[in-house]
Amino acid sequence: MSDTDADAEATGEASDEPTFEAAAYADGSVSYPPHPVGPGGAERVGTVDLREHEARVVTWTTSTATPPGVREPNTLAIVEFEMGEEYDGPPVRALGGVAVDPDDPDGGAFDVAVGDRVEPVYAEELREPGAGIREPESQAWDGFRFRPVG
Amino acid sequence: MERVAIVGASMTRFGQRDAWVRELLAEAGEAALADAGIVGDDLDHLYVSNMASGEFEGQTGVPNALAHDLAATPAYTARIDQTSSSGGAGVYAAWQSVASGASELTMLVGGEKMTHRSTSEATDVIASLTHPVEYKHGVTLPSFAGLTARLYLEEYDAPRESLGKVAVKNHKNGVDNPHAQFRKEVDLETVLESPVVADPLRLYDFCPITDGSAALVFCPESVAEEYAPDGEYAVITGIGGATDTHVVHERADPTTMGGVVDSAEIAYDMAGIAPDDVDVAELHDMFTILEFLQSEDLGFFEKGEGWRAVEEGVTDRDGDLPINTSGGLKSKGHPLGASGVAQVYEIVEQVTGNAGPRQVDAETGLACNVGGFGNCVTTAILEGSQ
Numbered sequence: 012m013s014d015t016d017a018d019a020e021a022t023g024e025a026s027d028e029p030t031f032e033a034a035a036y037a038d039g040s041v042s043y044p045p046h047p048v049g050p051g052g053a054e055r056v057g058t059v060d061l062r063e064h065e066a067r068v069v070t071w072t073t074s075t076a077t078p079p080g081v082r083e084p085n086t087l088a089i090v091e092f093e094m095g096e097e098y099d100g101p102p103v104r105a106l107g108g109v110a111v112d113p114d115d116p117d118g119g120a121f122d123v124a125v126g127d128r129v130e131p132v133y134a135e136e137l138r139e140p141g142a143g144i145r146e147p148e149s150q151a152w153d154g155f156r157f158r159p160v161g
Numbered sequence: 162m163e164r165v166a167i168v169g170a171s172m173t174r175f176g177q178r179d180a181w182v183r184e185l186l187a188e189a190g191e192a193a194l195a196d197a198g199i200v201g202d203d204l205d206h207l208y209v210s211n212m213a214s215g216e217f218e219g220q221t222g223v224p225n226a227l228a229h230d231l232a233a234t235p236a237y238t239a240r241i242d243q244t245s246s247s248g249g250a251g252v253y254a255a256w257q258s259v260a261s262g263a264s265e266l267t268m269l270v271g272g273e274k275m276t277h278r279s280t281s282e283a284t285d286v287i288a289s290l291t292h293p294v295e296y297k298h299g300v301t302l303p304s305f306a307g308l309t310a311r312l313y314l315e316e317y318d319a320p321r322e323s324l325g326k327v328a329v330k331n332h333k334n335g336v337d338n339p340h341a342q343f344r345k346e347v348d349l350e351t352v353l354e355s356p357v358v359a360d361p362l363r364l365y366d367f368c369p370i371t372d373g374s375a376a377l378v379f380c381p382e383s384v385a386e387e388y389a390p391d392g393e394y395a396v397i398t399g400i401g402g403a404t405d406t407h408v409v410h411e412r413a414d415p416t417t418m419g420g421v422v423d424s425a426e427i428a429y430d431m432a433g434i435a436p437d438d439v440d441v442a443e444l445h446d447m448f449t450i451l452e453f454l455q456s457e458d459l460g461f462f463e464k465g466e467g468w469r470a471v472e473e474g475v476t477d478r479d480g481d482l483p484i485n486t487s488g489g490l491k492s493k494g495h496p497l498g499a500s501g502v503a504q505v506y507e508i509v510e511q512v513t514g515n516a517g518p519r520q521v522d523a524e525t526g527l528a529c530n531v532g533g534f535g536n537c538v539t540t541a542i543l544e545g546s547q
Contacts, residue, residue, distance in 0.1 A: 081299030
């Protein structure tokens with residue numbers, strides 16, 4: 012990831028930011044990532060932009076043995092989105108990296124703890140395409156990391 | 162449905178080997194044929210459990226290669242890939258081939274050659290099983306273990322030391338296994354002070370990268386004594402396979418492996434037993450935290466109580482329920498496609514009374530082989546013939 016990207020990630024000022032797309036299904040449930048069908052085979056009926064939802068850290072780790080093309084160390088978190096009181100489907104969660112802390116002199120990630128509130132922040136390149144075993148054209152490499160709120 | 166016996170078993174030394182995958186498979190296969198007193202030409206089916214010989218070594222088509230090397234043509238062959246549970250899935254396929262009547266004599270050989278790759282490269286090959294939204298964040302199987310371990314320790318108020326005690330126990334067991342990669346005890350202090358790999362887990366919470374192979378020969382129980390005239394064979398009394406979500410964060414409870422719960426339920430039902438009836442178990446301790454999760458999801462202990470069993474010595478070799486008498490993946494090593502086969506090898510040795518210094522008092526044993534981070538699971542229950 013370039014310094015420019017890191018700055019954009021830290022300030023949340025990335026332009027033309029894509030949506031953080033989850034799928035909505037006919038039974039009212041939401042999943043990330045989207046699947047062709049929902050729980051129990053429910054029809055996919057729409058999308059939800061998870062940028063509009065805050066989340067809380069379920070758990071986190073810092074990995075020091077990272078694969079080719081991945082930042083080292085790599086702090087990862089599983090977060091659970093707050094979908095509103097009317098939502099009664101299964102939990103909506105995502106796994107993602109923890110965003111770079113602009114105040115960290117070493118360029119490290121924000122510190123997080125279980126239960127912390129976080130928000131998604133876009134990064135153009137989460138990992139170097141082609142450095143690992145997966146075919147670069149087979150998937151997207153941009154996406155959302157998470158940073159603490161307040 | 163025909164009951165299925167295992168009448169031949171072998172495994173190579175696990176560790177860093179000069180041999181490549183074809184040679185490793187042939188080494189274990191030849192020994193298992195000899196153990197059953199047969200030759201390759203006797204086989205109707207020959208299965209190879211292997212996750213990634215193409216990715217690791219550039220060698221594909223390994224079942225056909227093995228059939229030729231062991232003079233087993235024209236046996237029907239197939240490669241069984243179910244990531245880290247390829248071995249368990251191979252046991253299921255071999256059992257199915259005999260139980261269905263499609264084969265009178267089947268051999269399964271599991272193997273993997275990994276150590277010529279760097280840790281980073283090998284980790285990436287294994288991580289390639291993940292969903293694109295996981296892979297792009299650089300997730301690894303060890304990082305899933307770190308994420309889950311933190312949650313487990315917080316949710317069940319378990320001390321960090323309890324995870325370390327899994328490593329200590331399994332290394333101690335591995336000392337008496339001549340096939341194990343590490344035959345050296347470690348103390349708790351060494352485990353807890355080893356380098357952090359995926360916080361809160363450290364180096365000694367993880368299995369090594371390993372080369373090795375293991376093999377089993379299957380036939381109908383009704384003819385087992387033709388191949389095991391001494392009557393020393395094992396019978397598969399129950400077996401089940403199940404999957405959980407591909408995307409790990411979509412599971413309702415991240416500390417529960419649904420594939421373990423579901424596959425065990427099928428296996429217990431087929432065998433007509435309950436968890437309390439199991440005398441010895443081989444669990445997929447690729448990471449120390451997995452021994453807690455599986456021991457609970459198999460019904461050995463209440464949810465959140467698996468760590469107490471380790472603390473209290475229940476799972477020691479001389480405890481009420483010995484777990485991983487072989488040393489487990491942690492000490493014995495984890496050559497992906499071989500591991501599930503080697504787990505059953507250990508249970509065969511235990512229920513036939515051939516485990517030597519590792520022997521425990523066991524009539525019924527269980528092997529649980531996990532692929533991915535619980536993504537796909539096979540659970541097998543075996544009993545001795547005598």
